[in-house]
Amino acid sequence: MALKGNLRDFSITQLLNLINLAQKTGTLVIEGPGETAQIAFRQGKLAYAQLGGEDGSLAAILHQTRRISASQYRLLKERASTMSDKELGLLLINAGYLTQDDILSSLQTYFINIIRRLFTWVEGFFRFEPDTLPGDGKITVRVDLENLIIEGSRQLREWEQLQEEIPSLDMALKFTERPGTNLRNISLSVEEWRVVSYVNPRNTIRQIARATKMNDLEIRRVVYGLIQAGLVEIVRPEGAPPPRPQVPQARPFPTADKNEQKSLVNRLINRIRSL
Amino acid sequence: MQTVKMVVTGPFNAGKTAFIRSVSEIDVVATERRITSEAEKVKETTTVAMDFGRITVDDDLVLYLFGTPGQKRFDFMWEILSEGMLGFIVMVDSTRPETFREARSILQTFRAYAPTPYVVAANKQDMKDAWELEDMRLALRLDPKVKLLPCVAHKKESVKAVLLELLYSILAEMEAGDA
Numbered sequence: 001m002a003l004k005g006n007l008r009d010f011s012i013t014q015l016l017n018l019i020n021l022a023q024k025t026g027t028l029v030i031e032g033p034g035e036t037a038q039i040a041f042r043q044g045k046l047a048y049a050q051l052g053g054e055d056g057s058l059a060a061i062l063h064q065t066r067r068i069s070a071s072q073y074r075l076l077k078e079r080a081s082t083m084s085d086k087e088l089g090l091l092l093i094n095a096g097y098l099t100q101d102d103i104l105s106s107l108q109t110y111f112i113n114i115i116r117r118l119f120t121w122v123e124g125f126f127r128f129e130p131d132t133l134p135g136d137g138k139i140t141v142r143v144d145l146e147n148l149i150i151e152g153s154r155q156l157r158e159w160e161q162l163q164e165e166i167p168s169l170d171m172a173l174k175f176t177e178r179p180g181t182n183l184r185n186i187s188l189s190v191e192e193w194r195v196v197s198y199v200n201p202r203n204t205i206r207q208i209a210r211a212t213k214m215n216d217l218e219i220r221r222v223v224y225g226l227i228q229a230g231l232v233e234i235v236r237p238e239g240a241p242p243p244r245p246q247v248p249q250a251r252p253f254p255t256a257d258k259n260e261q262k263s264l265v266n267r268l269i270n271r272i273r274s275l
Numbered sequence: 276m277q278t279v280k281m282v283v284t285g286p287f288n289a290g291k292t293a294f295i296r297s298v299s300e301i302d303v304v305a306t307e308r309r310i311t312s313e314a315e316k317v318k319e320t321t322t323v324a325m326d327f328g329r330i331t332v333d334d335d336l337v338l339y340l341f342g343t344p345g346q347k348r349f350d351f352m353w354e355i356l357s358e359g360m361l362g363f364i365v366m367v368d369s370t371r372p373e374t375f376r377e378a379r380s381i382l383q384t385f386r387a388y389a390p391t392p393y394v395v396a397a398n399k400q401d402m403k404d405a406w407e408l409e410d411m412r413l414a415l416r417l418d419p420k421v422k423l424l425p426c427v428a429h430k431k432e433s434v435k436a437v438l439l440e441l442l443y444s445i446l447a448e449m450e451a452g453d454a
Binding site for chain 2: 268
């Protein structure tokens with residue numbers, strides 16, 4: 001069944017995590033902004049990666065990772081253009097130009113760099129094609145995904161941390177009452193100044209974001225910085241209703257007797273079965 | 276007359292109303308309104324207050340099923356509906372991964388309201404775009420102990436299976452509490 005969706009709802013890190021945990025074999029196709037990436041996995045490990053219009057041939061990868069010079073690359077392109085990557089790799093090893101390790105580590109570096117670039121994609125569609133792997137002529141690797149997932153998660157963590165620090169954008173900001181603090185002596189960025197100019201217990205953070213044309217992440221970053229610097233604090237917006245008082249929770253069972261409760265659940269089970 | 280209630284919750288268009296309709300002995304008291312927002316026009320109407328279904332168990336006991344409104348702007352109803360519930364079901368549309376994050380957030384919100392047993396129903400499993408259960412479990416970050424059940428909300432047998440699993444969980448928790 002389908003494993004497909006939108007990167008806005010499902011990040012690259014989450015996808016890698018899913019593929020890693022489920023030990024999936026197949027190709028993840030991501031149609032990003034302007035280009036398409038194809039990432040192959042074998043039993044949950046990175047096997048191959050190809051980015052849209054880029055020359056992903058072995059010769060190009062070896063050149064990009066500085067294993068061969070520009071002139072060697074041109075020569076290979078001219079004389080070995082009909083060879084598959086595997087054939088070319090064998091030729092280079094047998095001729096003593098490179099070792100198998102050289103080739104594999106070049107490919108790993110190249111594939112991992114593609115994944116790193118994917119971490120910056122926040123828009124696009126993805127689909128996973130089970131059991132689809134690159135053709136026989138391609139050289140595949142086996143790279144554990146854990147480190148890549150951790151790397152991608154760092155970006156995600158920032159977002160999650162900011163959400164924890166500032167859980168609601170419907171709160172307002174006010175300047176902290178610290179006598180002696182002069183804003184003019186503090187070095188603020190243009191974005192921070194723009195936010196500061198709207199700080200007022202009547203304005204919610206969401207309204208400030210709208211006024212300053214910042215997205216949720218940007219406004220949280222700026223507000224977090226201002227809070228950390230001790231310049232502002234979060235307050236309930238003026239005029240907002242007070243929080244609802246906690247009311248005692250209604251009881252789920254009409255009886256307090258444990259045996260009667262169990263009997264009641266068993267009656268429910270029998271009734272549902274008979275529907 | 277004793278009454279108990281279960282809550283059916285989940286994101287917009289997850290299939291909560293269909294779920295209750297499949298087993299309710301009364302015509303579901305639905306509070307649907309025509310959808311005006313373009314972004315949410317994947318169906319004609321949506322629940323704005325609650326859905327209300329009933330299953331009479333015997334002369335002395337009635338089970339009420341409450342469906343929560345799926346759209347975020349009606350979430351002030353959730354806490355009211357969750358009061359005194361026996362357990363709850365989180366409906367997730369298996370074909371719309373864009374709603375998984377919201378489903379998880381709803382699940383956490385309801386867990387905060389009341390630590391009652393719950394199950395997650397992966398609805399629309401009969402559709403070709405449906406995600407596999409194990410993929411959904413990972414995507415929803417569900418603990419292996421949480422019951423994630425395949426569901427087709429308009430099929431009575433499927434709905435019965437989900438309700439029974441929730442009741443088994445409730446019973447198991449009661450028995451574990453006794454031990």
